[in-house]
Structure formats: structure tokens, C-alpha cells
Amino acid sequence: MDERALDALEFEFVRGEIAKCAQTSVGRARASGMAPFAERADAEDELARLDEAVRMLYRVGAPPFAGIESLEDAVKRAQRGGTLSADEANRLARCIAGMRAMRQFVERAQEAGDFPRLAGTVAPMADLRRTEQEIRQVVDEEGQVIDHASPALLRLRDEKRRREGEIRAALDRLLRTQAKYLQEPVIAMRGEHYCLPVRVEHKGQVPGIVRDVSSSGSTVFIEPRAIVELSERVREIEVMEEREVERLLYQLAAAVAQVADDFLQNLGVAAEMDFVFAKAAYARRIDGKRPQLTDGVWRLHGARHPKLDRDAVPIDVELGDPFRLLIITGPNTGGKTVTLKTIGLLTLMAMSGLFLPTKRESDIGFCRHVFVDIGDEQSIEQNLSTFSSHMRRIIHMLARVTPDSLVLLDELGAGTDPAEGSALAVAILDELTSAGARVVATTHYAELKGYAFRNPAAENASMEFDVETLRPTYRLLMGVPGRSNALAIAERLGMPKKILERARSHVAESDIHVEELIGKLEAASREAERLRDEAERALREARDQAADLARQKAAWEHAKESLRTEALREARDVVERARREADDVIREIRSLRDRTGVKDHELVELRKRLEAAEPGEKRAAPTRRAQAEVRPGQRVRVLSLGQKGDVVEVAQDGKAAVVQLGAMRMKVDARDLEVVGEVQPTAAPSVARFRGTKDVRMELDVRGETVDDAISRIDKYLDDAVVAGISRVVIIHGKGTGALRNAVRRYLRQHPHVKSSEAAGPGEGGDGATVVHVRT
Incomplete structure (x- = not known):
């Protein structure tokens, strides 16, 4: 991968953000050295493993990494025959315990979930518990060699403590007996010697060795002769103790050397796991989505540059199918360069096995090479120098470009004469597309807009600009070339009309038509996006x-x-x-x-x-009992519908009857009717009566009401319908914005009286009404 492309696309920023999420020094080192994979299969495997890490992070959290640190130098020194310090031995034991805890966490998570790749990553780790125990038999968790590390060390330290006790007792005795000769009743240390602060005029009264004199000369520090021999013995013991400690630490180093390869392997796995979960934490922080790697096709949905916050305007980009060249035009500071960097950086991230800051899952074309020419036109250098540097980079690209390359060109052809620059830009784009590369280029040249229309392998895009507010919207419009907007902006800023008319007279009529066409395309694109x-x-x-x-x-x-x-x-x-x-x-x-x-x-x-009479798993359907004679005016139940109605008319042969069901009248087979009573003389066709209860209509109209008022009326209406024995009613709520309709349907789905509900048919109001089946 071209290192200049990584620098130009700010890949180092992503490395740094992931390193911040790592919990160990070895994990941060892996993040700092992250690079895109050379093979697509490796990148896809890493994406699959990262997907497991993200799921584990949400379900059970990240594995513990406490105690894991880079101890390669100490282990390799032990491998070469060197020794270890007590602190290094303690850190090694903590690191071994931390790596074991990490592995056990992943294995337990695998037993409860589906994390085969993570479990496979920690599977090769060796069990170094014995080495850890050997270290803990010598060094404690404070990094000190313990007394019981060996019998000889225990004996030496016991004797040392005993001798020091004798020294303290002798000094206490001298402080009491020689107090009148002392400057003050304290014990002073001079180097390794216990001394008494004696007044200079009484130094002959305290037998011993003068070890120091105060700066004023009034006090001499004398090591009493009574403890000289004891102090010398203590120093001898300390030398032997130091040698025994060195011997024990050298033995520990030899034990570590025997498992050095296994330890370094485990440390590499721990670094890899910390790196993977750092990427998972970063993916969660940016709300990243897993990309799909493809053969040269980009489809970014709601993509954001990782440096921008979530309020930034996302972009939708397509490249590679069916066109291989995308030409982006638009005003300065409109977002062209940011769009270019977003495409390039997200490509590098996907190829590195990272999730992307997109609105939903997107496609990224896996490519062997990413070539970038992004320069700062606001440079203090002369145009010729800027143009020359651009050309050198493009020449370098042309010599190395392949069909599986992504080329990003910012302000192609800029820095020279517009006519020559646009002609050179067209020739460069022809060469790149003929080589089969995928190319995204930004430009101000109007000639390149027409080039994209003529070339079937190219497509136009533009950064939207709001002429009313004179501000860019930072939205990318695919398939629409950008307008210059110069005359419109001048008019909005108050340019005199006669100057604008004179300027328009110099603009070719074809250019005016093209600008109008582009305006219509922009409006159509916005409308299509809204729909x-x-x-x-x-x-x-x-x-x-x-x-x-x-x-x-x-x-x-x-x-x-x-x-x-x-x-x-x-x-x-x-x-x-x-x-x-x-x-x-x-x-x-x-x-x-x-x-x-x-x-x-x-x-x-x-x-x-x-x-x-005994019931079984399958019973034959009971025969319909004989029905009473049906006649007009009777109250009946239509058995197949479970709905009650009134008989309006009976056929001459008595085999069928016309029944009024609410607002609907239908012809029903007489065998499908059950007489339940007589109709009251005053009952209206669209109103049901039941055992003297009040009238309940077959439909309820709540159009124009607020949600709370409508819900209150519907609740009472359903209660009345249950009492009246009505099994099917219609709620009329209208279509409108859909707010009342959605609220009513959500309420009906959880109402205890409602068996089911669905949108009404074409003859009952369609989506503006809801049919409710009531539990009677």
C-alpha cells in the first residue's frame, strides 16, 4: 500500500483512535502498526472476527487484560542466560495470570454463545500456571523476595532480625546511661552505622568510633564499641542474603527461559485480542456497520468521515457498477475534498478489517493499490510549482495503476491554463479508465461535466449548494453535475441588474440551457430522495x-x-x-x-x-340442528360470520333470506341463520339492539379528533359493542398524516376486547378505516 496514500487520507488518525481504545501496551503497539490487508480473504476473516468481538462486547463485555504488558526484553534476556529482578519476576507472574484470565473469559463466552473465531484465536495459548507458581514461591505480589523462598534465606533473615534486635537493645541501654553526654537522646544513622550524637567536649566519655562530625563542630557521631561487632555481623549477613536472593532469581530466570517461546506466543495472542476488542470498542463508539467487500464496487450509504461528529451530513456514493469514473463538481468549501477523503479512508478501514461509520451496511471494493493526489490549492507556492508536484504524483500513478486500483484525484488539472488543464485532465482520465481502475476526481472545469455525459464509463456528481442562503449543504447528488451559480450568487449579493444582463449576454445560449437542465435534475433528485x-x-x-x-x-x-x-x-x-x-x-x-x-x-x-359421547383428538363436525322458520322482522345470527342482523326479506321457497347487517345488506342461505329474537319496531337498519340495551351503531367516526379523545371514545364504544353482542365493527379515522390511524391501530392491537383488526376493504373506506373483530 502506498504510504503517501495512508498519510493523505489521514489513516494515522484512525490508528490513534483505536490505540486509545486498547487496554495494554502490546495492544496499543498493534494498533499503531495497523495496515490494510494485502489479501481480500484475510480482510474478510478479520471482519468476521471483529463482528464476533462486537457481539461479545454487547452481550458479556470485553475480556480482562489486567496485568498484561510488554515483557519481551526480560524474557529474551532470561533466554540468553541472564537473570531477572524481583520486580520483573513479579510482573511476569501478573502477566501470566492476566493472560490466563483473558483466555478463560473467552472460552466461557464461547460456551454460552457463538464466538468460534475468538475461541480459535486463544486456543493455541500455552498453560504457564506452573511457571507462575514457581515465581510466587519466590516473589510476592509486592515484588519482594519472600523469606521462605529457601531454607538458607529464611535462616539468614532470622539471624539478621535477631542481631538487629540486639543492636537496638544495646543502643537503648546506652541512651539511658550516656544521656548526659549526648546532644539529644536519639540514634543517628551515618551510612550503615548506628551512632550516638555526643557533645564534642564529652567525646572521650563514650568509647567507640567517630563516624561523622556536625557542620558546626559541636557534635560528633560515635558508633559505640559495644555494637561495632554486632553491626559487622549484620553486614556480613546482608551480603550472604543478597547472594542467596541473586541465586534464587537466577533460578527463576532459568525456569522462565524454558517457557520463553510459549510466553512470547501467549503475549502475541493477548496483543491480538486487545487489538481486536479495541477495534470493537471503536466500532461501538462511531456506531460502525460491517462492510461487505466486493470486486471493485462501492456502495456507501450514509457515510461519514471518522473525524466528523454524528451531526455531519452523510453522503451516499456509488462507484464501479456500471460506471468506473465519478466526476464530482461543486463550489469551493462545498465538501468535495472531504467526500474524496471519506471514500478513500473508509476503503482503507474496510481493507484493515474495521467497521465503517455508515448509516447501514455498505459495499467496499477491495483493491491492491490506493493512489491519492490531494493537494492544498491555497499554498504559498507558485502555481507552476503546485502544478508540477501534481503532475509528478499523477505520472507515478500512471506507471503503477492496475485494474484493481482506486485512484482519487483532487482538482484534476488545476494550477495551469484552464483550456490546457481541462484537456490534460480528459487525457489522464481516459488513460486511467482504459487501464480498468476505479477513479473519483473533483474538478471546477465545465468541460469535464460534458466528458462524463459522453463517456459511458463515467458518471457526474455534485455537491449541493443552496442559492437562497448562499451556503453549501454538503449533500452529494449522484448523477447531477454541479452548476456554477456565479450569476445567481452575484444577484443575491446585490450586483446591479445591468451588469448581470451584460454578463448573461456573454454566456452561450447552450450553456444557459445546460444550467437550467442541471437545476431541473437537482430538483428531481431531491424529490426522488424524499419519496x-x-x-x-x-x-x-x-x-x-x-x-x-x-x-x-x-x-x-x-x-x-x-x-x-x-x-x-x-x-x-x-x-x-x-x-x-x-x-x-x-x-x-x-x-x-x-x-x-x-x-x-x-x-x-x-x-x-x-x-x-367420549371426546377424542378428532371429532366429526356436528350436524346443524334444525332451524326455526325464518320470517321478516326476526333477529338472526349469521353462523358463518358470527354476526347478528335483521331479516328484511324471505325468498318464496324459504331457502334464502335478505339480512341487514349494520350498513350492509346481504343474501344468506336460510340454513346459515339462527333465530335469536324479534326486531323492535323502532330499530333502525344500521343499529343493533340486544336485550333492551341502548343502541350501538356498527361504525364509529373519530376523524378530526385528537388521539386522546379518539382513544377514549373507542374504549367506551368497544365496551358497548361487547354488551350488545356485536362481533364486527368499523372505526373510521381517515388517512391524513397517518398519526391518528397509527395510534388507533396500536391501541386496538392491545385492547382486551379485540380479537383482531385489519385495514378496511375498498368498499368500507380502505386505509382510512379499520375493521375490528370483537370478543363477544
Whole structure:
């Protein structure tokens, strides 16, 4: 990968952000050295592993990395035959324990979830618990060699403590007996010697060795002769103790040297895991989405540059299918360079196995090379020097470009004569597209807009500019070339009309038509985007409703099966009790059959009839009972609909009847009717009456009401419908903005009186009404 491309696209910024998320020095080192993968398969494997890390991060958190640090120098020194300090041995033990805890965390998470790649990453780690135990037998967690590290060390330290106790006792005794000769009753240390501060005029009264004199000369520090021999013995013990400690640490270094390769391997795995979870933490911070790597096709949806916050205007970009060249035009400071850098940096991130700051999953073309020419035109250098540097970079690209390359060119052809610059830009673009590379170029040249129209492998795009506010919107419009807007901006700023008219007279008529056409394309693009957003919202709502209906249906099926099973069990219990009672009765009748005259075959027939009443898993549908004669004016129930209505008319042969069901009148087979009562003389066709209750209409109109008022009326209306025995009603809410409709339907889905609901048919109001099936 071209290092200049990494620098120009600010890849170092992403490295630094991921390094901030790492928890160990070895993980930060891996992040600082991150680079795009050379092979697509490696990048896809890393994306899959990062996907597992993100899921683990959300489910159970990140593995622990406490104690893990870079100790390669100490281990390699031990491998070469050197020794370790007590502090280094302690840090090695902590590092081994930390790596083991990390591995165990991942293995437990794998048992509870699906993280095969992460589990595979830690699988090669060696178990170094024995080495850790060997270290802890010598060095404690404070980095000190413990007394029981060896019998010799314990003996030396016990003797040292005993000798030091004797010295303190002798000094305490001298402080009491020689107090009158002392400057003050304290013990002073001079180097390794315990001394008494004696007044200079009494130095002959305290036998011992003068070790120091105060700066004023009034005090001499004398090591009493009584403790000289004891102090010398303590120093001898300390030398032997130091040698024993060195021996023990050298033994530890030898033990570490035996597992040096395993330790370094484990340390490499720990660095890799910390690096992966640092990338996962960064992905969560930027709300990153997993990209899909493709063969030379880019489809970015709502992409943002990682340096920009989430309020930045996202861009949608396509490249590679069907066009390989994208020419972006637009005003200065409109976002062309940022768009160019966003495409390039997100490509490098995807090739490095990173999630991208996009609105949804996007496609990134995997490429072997990324060539970038992004310069600062506001340079203090002369134009010739700027143009020359651009040309040198482009010449370098042309010599190395391949079909699997991405080329990003900022202000192509700038810095020289416009006519020559645009001609040179066209020739360069021809050469790059003929080589098969994917190219994104920004420009101010109007000639390149026409070039994109003529070239089937090219496409125009522009950064939107609001002429009303004279500000860029930073939105990228695909398929629309940018307008110059110079005359419009001058007019908005107050340029005199006669000057503007004179300027327009110098503009070719064809250019004016092109500007008008571009304006219409921009308006059409904005309208299409608005309609697309509305369609996406409608699709999401429809999917949510479908999922909700599926859940309700599943719950209903489960409840129905539970009720059926319970009813079947209760019926069997009833029949079983009846059978036992019948058997008792039959036995009694048989004992008396001589007197009663009951025959055996009659008893058998009774038993068969009883067994036939027993419920089973599958029962034949019961035959419809004979219906009473239907006549006009009767209140009936349509069995197939579960709806009550009034008989308006009966056919001459009596086989069919016309029934008024609310606002609907329909012809029904007489066998599908059940007489439930007589219609009251004053009842209206669209109103149902039931056992003297108040009138309940078959529909309720809440159009124009607020959500709270409508919900209150619907709740009372459903209560009245249940009391009246109405099983099907219609709620009319209108279409409007959809707010009232959505609120009503959400409320109906959770209402206890509602079995189900759906949008009304074309004859009942369509999407402006909702049909409700009531539990009666």
C-alpha cells in the first residue's frame, strides 16, 4: 500500500483512535502498526472476527487484560542466560495470570454463545500456571523476595532480625546511661552505622568510633564499641542474603527461559485480542456497520468521515457498477475534498478489517493499490510549482495503476491554463479508465461535466449548494453535475441588474440551457430522495406490523391449543365419571333384570351410546340442528360470520333470506341463520339492539379528533359493542398524516376486547378505516 496514500487520507488518525481504545501496551503497539490487508480473504476473516468481538462486547463485555504488558526484553534476556529482578519476576507472574484470565473469559463466552473465531484465536495459548507458581514461591505480589523462598534465606533473615534486635537493645541501654553526654537522646544513622550524637567536649566519655562530625563542630557521631561487632555481623549477613536472593532469581530466570517461546506466543495472542476488542470498542463508539467487500464496487450509504461528529451530513456514493469514473463538481468549501477523503479512508478501514461509520451496511471494493493526489490549492507556492508536484504524483500513478486500483484525484488539472488543464485532465482520465481502475476526481472545469455525459464509463456528481442562503449543504447528488451559480450568487449579493444582463449576454445560449437542465435534475433528485425516504419509512412500518401480527397469531394459536387440550381433559374426566356411574347402574339393573325385564342387548346398546359421547383428538363436525322458520322482522345470527342482523326479506321457497347487517345488506342461505329474537319496531337498519340495551351503531367516526379523545371514545364504544353482542365493527379515522390511524391501530392491537383488526376493504373506506373483530 502506498504510504503517501495512508498519510493523505489521514489513516494515522484512525490508528490513534483505536490505540486509545486498547487496554495494554502490546495492544496499543498493534494498533499503531495497523495496515490494510494485502489479501481480500484475510480482510474478510478479520471482519468476521471483529463482528464476533462486537457481539461479545454487547452481550458479556470485553475480556480482562489486567496485568498484561510488554515483557519481551526480560524474557529474551532470561533466554540468553541472564537473570531477572524481583520486580520483573513479579510482573511476569501478573502477566501470566492476566493472560490466563483473558483466555478463560473467552472460552466461557464461547460456551454460552457463538464466538468460534475468538475461541480459535486463544486456543493455541500455552498453560504457564506452573511457571507462575514457581515465581510466587519466590516473589510476592509486592515484588519482594519472600523469606521462605529457601531454607538458607529464611535462616539468614532470622539471624539478621535477631542481631538487629540486639543492636537496638544495646543502643537503648546506652541512651539511658550516656544521656548526659549526648546532644539529644536519639540514634543517628551515618551510612550503615548506628551512632550516638555526643557533645564534642564529652567525646572521650563514650568509647567507640567517630563516624561523622556536625557542620558546626559541636557534635560528633560515635558508633559505640559495644555494637561495632554486632553491626559487622549484620553486614556480613546482608551480603550472604543478597547472594542467596541473586541465586534464587537466577533460578527463576532459568525456569522462565524454558517457557520463553510459549510466553512470547501467549503475549502475541493477548496483543491480538486487545487489538481486536479495541477495534470493537471503536466500532461501538462511531456506531460502525460491517462492510461487505466486493470486486471493485462501492456502495456507501450514509457515510461519514471518522473525524466528523454524528451531526455531519452523510453522503451516499456509488462507484464501479456500471460506471468506473465519478466526476464530482461543486463550489469551493462545498465538501468535495472531504467526500474524496471519506471514500478513500473508509476503503482503507474496510481493507484493515474495521467497521465503517455508515448509516447501514455498505459495499467496499477491495483493491491492491490506493493512489491519492490531494493537494492544498491555497499554498504559498507558485502555481507552476503546485502544478508540477501534481503532475509528478499523477505520472507515478500512471506507471503503477492496475485494474484493481482506486485512484482519487483532487482538482484534476488545476494550477495551469484552464483550456490546457481541462484537456490534460480528459487525457489522464481516459488513460486511467482504459487501464480498468476505479477513479473519483473533483474538478471546477465545465468541460469535464460534458466528458462524463459522453463517456459511458463515467458518471457526474455534485455537491449541493443552496442559492437562497448562499451556503453549501454538503449533500452529494449522484448523477447531477454541479452548476456554477456565479450569476445567481452575484444577484443575491446585490450586483446591479445591468451588469448581470451584460454578463448573461456573454454566456452561450447552450450553456444557459445546460444550467437550467442541471437545476431541473437537482430538483428531481431531491424529490426522488424524499419519496425514497417515505417509502423506506412505510416499509419499516409494514414490516413492524407484519411482525406484530405474526406474534399475535402465534400467541392466539398457542392459547387456542391450550384451551382445547384443557377442555378435552375436562370432558374426558366428566365422561369417565359418567362411565363409572353407568357401570354401577348397569350392574344393579342386571341383578334385578328378572324382575325388570331388561335385556342384555339393551344394556350393551346403552354402553355404546355412552362411549360414543367420549371426546377424542378428532371429532366429526356436528350436524346443524334444525332451524326455526325464518320470517321478516326476526333477529338472526349469521353462523358463518358470527354476526347478528335483521331479516328484511324471505325468498318464496324459504331457502334464502335478505339480512341487514349494520350498513350492509346481504343474501344468506336460510340454513346459515339462527333465530335469536324479534326486531323492535323502532330499530333502525344500521343499529343493533340486544336485550333492551341502548343502541350501538356498527361504525364509529373519530376523524378530526385528537388521539386522546379518539382513544377514549373507542374504549367506551368497544365496551358497548361487547354488551350488545356485536362481533364486527368499523372505526373510521381517515388517512391524513397517518398519526391518528397509527395510534388507533396500536391501541386496538392491545385492547382486551379485540380479537383482531385489519385495514378496511375498498368498499368500507380502505386505509382510512379499520375493521375490528370483537370478543363477544
